[in-house]
Each structure stands twice: as structure tokens, then as C-alpha cells.
Amino acid sequence: MLKDGNLVKNFAESLGVPVPATMATVSTIHRAFDAGYGEENASALIKLLASDSGIDLAR
Secondary structure: OOHHHHHHHHHHHHHHHHOHHHHHHHHHHHHHHHHHHHOOOHHHHHHHHHHHHOOOOOO
């Protein structure tokens, strides 16, 4: 996801097109990667957002 998010971000930047939602998503993907979820799929985002919210997914 990080690779694809960066591809979209870089393409939009090369066109001079603002993509604020993509920028927010790429930022969150970077945070998930930094939190150790780099080998996971989109579930990494769910785990990160749950952690940010104080939600225990194991319950």
C-alpha cells in the first residue's frame, strides 16, 4: 500500500493536482509502517486507527 500510495501522491504532485485525501491516507500508511505493520495489508490501517482510538480489537 505504501508503494501505491506514494505513486498516486507523486503522480498528482507532478500534475500540480491537490489530493488532500490521498495525502492523509499516505500519511496514515506511513504511520502504520513505522508502527511495525509494514508486512500487512489494509488491516494495518485498521489496527493503527484502532490503537489511536484506544480500541482493543482482540475483544
